[in-house]
Amino acid sequence: MTQTPTHRTPRWIVPGDINGFFGLVVDNLSILGFIAMALVGLFGVPADIVFTRMFPGTALGVLLGNLAYTWMARRLAARSGRDDVTAMPLGLDAPTSIGMALLVLGPAFLAFKADGLDERAAAIATWQLGMASLVVMGVLKTVLSFAGDWITRTLPRAALLGSIGGAALALLGFLPLVETLRNPVVGLVTLGLLLYVLVAKGRLPVRVPGVLFAFVVGTTLYYGLGLAGLGTPGFAVPDPVPLVFVPPWPNLGFLEGLPHTVPYLPLLLPFGLLMVVGGINVSESARAAGDDYRTRDVLLVEALATLVAGVCGGVAQTTPYIGQPAYKQMGARSGYTLLAGLFVGIGGVLGLVAGLVQWLPLAVLAPIIVYVGIGITVQAFRSTSEHHAPAVVLAFLPSLAYLLVIKLGNPAWIAPEHFTALYAQTGSHGLPELATLTTLGNGFIITAMLWATALVAMIEGRLRAAALVLLLAGALTLFGVIHSVDPRGGVYLPWALEGLRQVIAWQFAGAYAALAVVLGGLSLQAGRRTGD
Structure with a gap:
């Protein structure tokens, strides 16, 4: 007698979900920490x-997106019998959140003050x-x-995973590593422990x-060393933060802000486009790890989460994280996104x-992002044909340029007027070095995909x-x-460019055209495969 196989309903929480929960929460807290540091400190x-205004609505977007992804995972498990x-983890996007703080919100605040608004009016x-x-994005x-499914079918895996692997290595690996090592004892111990338990699968003395x-x-080390006078310069115990109930109700404040977005559209539209491309890539990443989510559904969830967050007061867009395979390796299933979404969403409303x-130092928050960056970079090679590995490496390079642009464009490093002067500074040969670097980094994800393709x-x-x-x-x-x-990475009409910028744009466009002509000519010869 043959028994009909039965599929068990997946458990809501498994042990790996606890690790995944902490990892996803810390990812989001780290990015919120960077935003706060830039807006308040810089x-x-x-x-x-x-x-109390920006964070609750931002956290609501994380809540809604993770609830939707939890439901999608359980539906896929039920359909597949697995x-x-x-x-799919969802959270705040690191590159565009940093970009929003440094290139849009911060400068806009200073501009509003220069127009005569007092500090609070400018902040509102x-x-x-x-x-x-x-809302625009x-x-x-x-x-x-x-259009997500069509793009996924059209582009090779090396382009999809290589471009996101480069972003993982440069932005999720290197940038947080710098923050980690600004407090070396705390940061390196925390990072080393994470690598021990998550990569080396080492045992701990406690369960x-x-x-x-x-x-x-890490946190004990930070406050212990600091209170003992052995911490890094600038250590201070934060003041207690009272819990406050700040519900992110929908409001029409975004309508008043819409006219002010016009000067920033050349930045905002590429930010949104990069998230679509990134969502396609992470869908392919999850597919390579064994979980076949429909690209359109992944993109639609995060788009609607971003839209709702904007209407409810948020200022940083959500995105599906590129770390799904890393969370899978942790043993996480669907419970971690449920727990993380509830924690961030409710915590945002209550001020937690x-x-x-x-209260959590960046040296403790940043290492988990470094780990996720390592995992995604490794997967870019493991899930790509060995013959296409050079394309993956090539796709990493534009991300390195963008990394340098982020650091050099920080007003704390180079004053904006000095940056502009360096951008236009001519050398003994070729285009200005900083202008070339900036031009290479702008639009880096799409550039990487095209190069790898x-x-x-x-x-x-x-x-x-x-x-x-x-x-x-x-x-x-x-x-x-x-x-x-x-x-700043804005888009434009080519005939509106003048001077050096016009020269650079046409030089880069002409370079692509010249190489295309050369390859077209080579395609006409017989037996074109060489170098075997």
């Missing part, structure tokens, strides 16, 4: 506006601008989400989640998130296809979608 935005399905106007910016991402153990040890951001086509002997990709890259260059000559 630009002087009043802290209460950041913590109990090892891992939910900045908050409304942030809301409107999220949310609408754009909603429209573009329906607690490895991520929690690392955080407790704001308190944790101020063209190289894969060359590796496979499809030179005409490679030439077409290069021609597309040249056309996008002219409008600033990639290689924008605007230091």
